[in-house]
Amino acid sequence: MKKTFFSRILESRTLIVVEVCVVIFLVVVIGKEIIRRQDVQSEVTRLQQQIDHLKQQNIELAQVLKEMTSENYQEKQARSKLDVQKPGETVVLLPEATTDGSRSLVVQTSSSAISNNNTHTNAEKWWSYFFGVHNS
Secondary structure: OOOOHHHHHHHHHHHHHHHHHHHHHHHHHHHHHHHHHHHHHHHHHHHHHHHHHHHHHHHHHHHHHHHHHOOOHHHHHHEEEOOOOOOOOOEOOOOOOOOOOOOOOEEEEHHHHHHHOOOOOOOHHHHHHOOOOOOO
């Protein structure tokens, strides 16, 4: 029996080798694509976690900003860092210790502090500050 051209090509060893090479090539390419997709998916997951973390951080910072811009916070900072007081309030200063080891208490009202500070002009205050001369 004589074989046709088509049947001879299908049974040839060269074609089988080429088919095996093509299958191996496709398996390698598909395997690389699967690994790449897994890497991309893990990167997306990592970035999503980072986004969630940054959103939480943004919420916390907005809360801190809201607290810092409130009048109560600003008043507290002005009192503690700048020694500012409201008119009519009494300031009590408690030093750590005096030279003889006892504790002393100094009381000053804000109205007397304002009147003492406002008796001199700004230029006189600077002159007094730099040269130690007190003008009355």
